[in-house]
Amino acid sequence: MDDRTVDVTVSTGTIRGVGHDGILRYFGIPYAKAPVGELRFAAPVPRAPSTGAVNATAFGATAPQSPYPGELGDLLASVDIPGDDVLTLNIWSPEHAQSAPVVVWIHGGAFERGTSALPSYDGSAFARDGVIFVSINYRLGVEGFAVLEGAPRNIGLLDAVAALAWVRNEVAAFGGDPSRITIMGESAGGSMVAALLARSETRELVAGAIIQSGPLEVPPDDKAARSTIALAKKLKIPATRDAFLSISPEKLVAARAEITRGGTVFSGTPGFSPSLDPSSLPLSPHVALAQIEIPLLIGTNTDEYRLWLAPRELAKIGGFKEWVARIALRIPLKAARAAHAAWRSAPRGEILGQLLTDKALRAPATAAARAKSSPTYMYEFAWQSPVRGLRAAHALEIGFVFDTLDASDSVSLAGESAPQSLAEEMHSAWVAFIADGDPGWPTYRPERLTRVFDTSSMTTPQRRAAIVDALS
Known part of the structure; x- marks a missing residue:
């Protein structure tokens, strides 16, 4: 037409x-x-x-x-x-x-x-x-x-x-x-x-x-x-x-x-x-x-930091640089220990990146979800992009939420073979929340339930909770 x-x-x-x-x-x-x-x-x-x-x-x-x-x-x-x-x-x-x-x-x-x-x-x-x-x-x-x-x-x-x-x-x-x-x-x-x-x-x-x-x-x-x-x-x-x-x-x-x-x-x-x-x-x-x-729908991506820090930059971070950055960013030792326990095989740069993600985004979102008495729904976007080692980087979820994976800027982040089924799932959840205030999974409280979006999505108690608790 x-x-x-x-x-x-x-x-x-x-x-x-x-x-x-x-x-x-x-x-x-x-x-x-x-x-x-x-x-x-x-x-x-x-x-x-x-x-x-x-x-x-x-x-x-x-x-x-x-x-x-x-x-x-x-x-x-x-x-x-x-x-x-x-x-x-x-x-x-x-x-x-x-x-x-x-x-x-x-x-x-x-x-x-x-x-x-x-x-x-x-x-x-x-x-x-x-x-x-x-x-x-x-x-x-x-x-x-x-x-x-x-x-x-x-x-x-x-x-x-x-x-x-x-x-x-x-x-x-x-x-x-x-x-x-x-x-x-x-x-x-x-x-x-x-x-x-x-x-x-x-x-x-x-x-x-x-x-x-x-x-x-x-x-x-x-x-x-x-x-x-x-x-x-x-x-x-x-x-x-x-x-x-x-x-x-x-x-x-x-x-x-x-x-x-x-x-x-x-x-x-x-x-x-x-x-x-x-x-x-x-x-x-x-x-x-x-x-x-x-009602509030709030969440973060697993590897937000990977949009801001290229893999070669992360590889340069050793124990001393991690310690200096952690002190400068005022990240408690308890949180660092929890991060090392959660990501046991990860290099120092990856640990620091995860701590940066959690301090800037995931811990504040968690604190808000825990404090609110009205319906609050938490998500974590975990699907890993094949592009430049981005994994589940910052902004990657947008093409899925909008169901626009074929848009040029979505392809730049997610590649040309991103799962359409995941886009349909996330977009439908966002539409349901906009229409009725409920995206289709239980509220965060009291069991800290979180919807983890991936090729096989699941609703589970919040992952790596010890890190965000130490940062709160």
Whole structure:
């Protein structure tokens, strides 16, 4: 069936998309004004009503960013779409949808890279299965998470707040039920989901949440400011809104790339992140999640670290380097001993990588699951990719969750022979959670049950629990 034009009317006017094979697609819908000129380093501003139909047939511009460097750039795709309208969202809707469940996807990228336009983020499979799928763009890096005198904190998070409010207000026009919105994200996107849950005013807008490999602890203002201060020092300007407004986004991105060139996960180069702020984020998500009463699906991948550390880098780590890194990362000896017991035949570099994964991601996710009294479902993605020794690395699960294993960026991570049956299993579980708040296996508490996704998946008491307990 050929594409056909489809119109929908929202509060600000008409949006024109495309219908094909029972799915309606609306791409690049502006949810706020373009953040240019005096709107840079400022909270998002609502768009004025449009007089004509908004053409929503192509993805909106990507936020200013640089591609992933080195070998990481071969594994993680980058998309560069020029333009100023970076505050946009995209919708895949089943034709004739009525009161359908809704999911809002927030992409990852360490808060300074990424876009909703990646092929693996295609929402067609969700729409095919009765879910209205929404993906958003938000400001990244210094434009979204700088700590500047005279500027609001957490601008990128405020963008997500504005996008979520837009969805809540307008999704009924697309056939969605505004009382059945699930928010979902991976990596930095998962952290953004957790931050939205930590805010009482946005928590009230959602019925469920999915956090995939997302850091949960938000640093205080002074720690979050380190990347901004380093950039100001590089540019020889003060860390103020006025000074940064005088520098183009392109020059800021270039300067940031110079600062981080050659850095590794152990180099200590400060990255961008949300920060604690009385107005925009008064409570760290790792504390706030215990108070969340909505259903939560949360989990990590077995070998997250293998995306960040190449096998040859891991092979260079011996006993002394492991000890130094463990001290620098404040990993308790008890946790290290538990890791060595769990991974008896693993080299030192692998042990350190597993500890890094557990400290940054798995232990905080476990603590949240243990603290919550409302339904919480834990998973571990364990399928091992044949690509570059990635095994079950960070971000590998995305193509399975989206059922987009044939997308070019999924193939880069998982290869060309990834098991479609596992994609169907995971995607169905995510759809079930979005629709009904239950992915199909028992809650984590009281027996610490975890769904382990692999070629033969199973539900089992949490594996390697002694490590995360020692890190809690």
